Amino acid sequence: MIRSNNGFKDRSMGCVAMRVVVVMPARNEELLICDSIQSIPEIVDWIVVVDDGSKDDTKAKAEVVLESRGEVISTSGLGVGGAIRVGCQHTLARFGRDCVVVIMAGDGQMDPADLDAIIEPVINHLADHVKGNRWLHPDGPKGMPLVRKMGTWWLSRLTSLAAGIKIRDSQCGYTATSGDMLSIWDWENNWEGYGYPNWWLMQAGRKSFRVAEVPVRSIYGSEQSGISIPRFFLSVSFMLWKGVWARGVDWYILSSETKPFTKLKVSGLWFISWSSFLAAIYLPWALIIPIISFPYLALLDNKESKRRTRQRGSWQ
Template sequence: MYRDHSVAAVVPAYNEERFIGDVVREMPPFVDRLYVVNDCSTDSTWEAILEAAQTDARRRIDREGAVADRVERIRPDGGENPALAARATVHEPIGRVVPIDHRENRGAGGAIKTGYLAARAGRLDIVVTVDGDGQMDLDAMPKLLDPIVDGVADYAKGNRLLAPDHQRSMPRFRLFGNALLSLLTKIASGYWKLSDPQNGYTAISRDALEAVDLESMYEYYGYCNDLLVKLNARSTRVADVSIPAVYGDEKSSIVYSTYVRNVSGMLLRNFLWRLETRYLRFDFHPVVLFYLFGAGASALGSLGVLWSFLSRGRSGESLFVRVLASTQLFLVGWLFLLFAMVFDMQENEDREVVIHE
């Protein structure tokens, strides 16, 4: 328990035999339940999970006794859970650890989704996500929990970019890609103050977890970005918390050419879905009209300039006049897009907070 709130941790693991044991054993004592998801690893990750769980259980019994017994009474998956049973085998708890074994490899987002489904059914107050590669500072977990316990936010995420020394610790190629995805996610999600959106160190309240559509959650590496869009559609309050990452000799399994293509497409679809859900279905706001007119006008203006040069000489009309008219239409379109972004920022201003330290 953390400040009278029960806490679960979802830990995805794929070929993390070198790191997953330490993550399980070093999990803070206030975490009541660990849903450790083995994503069809091809190494000894599963054995490492079971060994670490047994070690952790013995330590907790020796140290806490009655607390360990209380944890055993938390439901591991809430009983009947068809969505979870269709994708994974949920094993009996070993102390506070619930080992979950995927039937097929689903990627990082798929493992998080599986853990969320189990945690949602277990009905714990707060669910934290922690990668199985040891990159996350477990001692910093209270910084994610406090905004939720204090009622400031219903979702809190780590941010490696808020402090200059944190930025310097991040490899340059990751820093550039992070900045690009931050911009795209701001537009798609409506959370304009947030950055480092693909940071997987997060905490979410039970109410927020039950409000979002977990069954449709994106199952690739952009799951964090996807969840932010879903949360905004539900007008969820979020907090961006300054937390450094710990980079070791672990290797990323991301194929960046595929990653950028897939996540960019997902963000575009999510952006359109958010506008329809938030500003048309649940309520009406003219931001939708500004976005639509701005996008249409800028696209027509761009095509007009291109067509003017391709068709020059075929018409008696001056090329300068046609290019000028198309450029003006393009600029008007961008002006409407900027107005739409300003309206979107104002609408979400009270739904996000940045915590530097």
């Protein structure tokens, strides 16, 4: 495959118009990094492996396997979200915004056969951020431990509330993002740890970027997770719960885009509904209020989310 001086393939013979770059965060993955890199299909123009403070031979092995297909950059234990941030910023600085950045882990949990499906909505300008959904795949979340299934179910619903868009598999980190979105992303405000997929979805939805989910295969092998599940679950849940309130304030109090009557209905019903929970301590019948109002709030919020997404789409 012929490459130009900037590291990209020669597109003169015709191929995918938008450049495809894989950012691969890795830490202590010497046993899996070679297979992960070698499995990446030729449609990918460039691979950026981010070695996040590995104490083994991850970096050396990645450099040998990459050859002319990419590069390794080093960070000092930022966390997977921080490593992805650095990889994306590096890609933008080197290649500009005319690209799609795919996140693939260095532990082989993401099927390269799904890469075409991941990038297609971005390439066709139908979405700004695309993520994998293991539940949509014919095999479902095969091999996923029960505790992770339960956690994913809960966090997906909380992420949906915080983002203002329906998300079914918030914890899948297999994503593709347009260079246009990354070029205006708030990198100063970033989640550096394992909860980065939730953070990205929450911020993307709050800013009305177009988000899509596509089926991907679930892969579980010999990789070792560094997650403390109770700590992760509590910290990400708290982050998302704060995001629910932050989006509410943004959209229905501060925003000039939302119609005044919609602001009045949503903000009024929201605070009345939550106040009724307190009132129910003395007046049990007050619980009827949130039972009636929350479904109506969800309907109004969904309508506003679709309006904002359509509006952003018209700006592309």
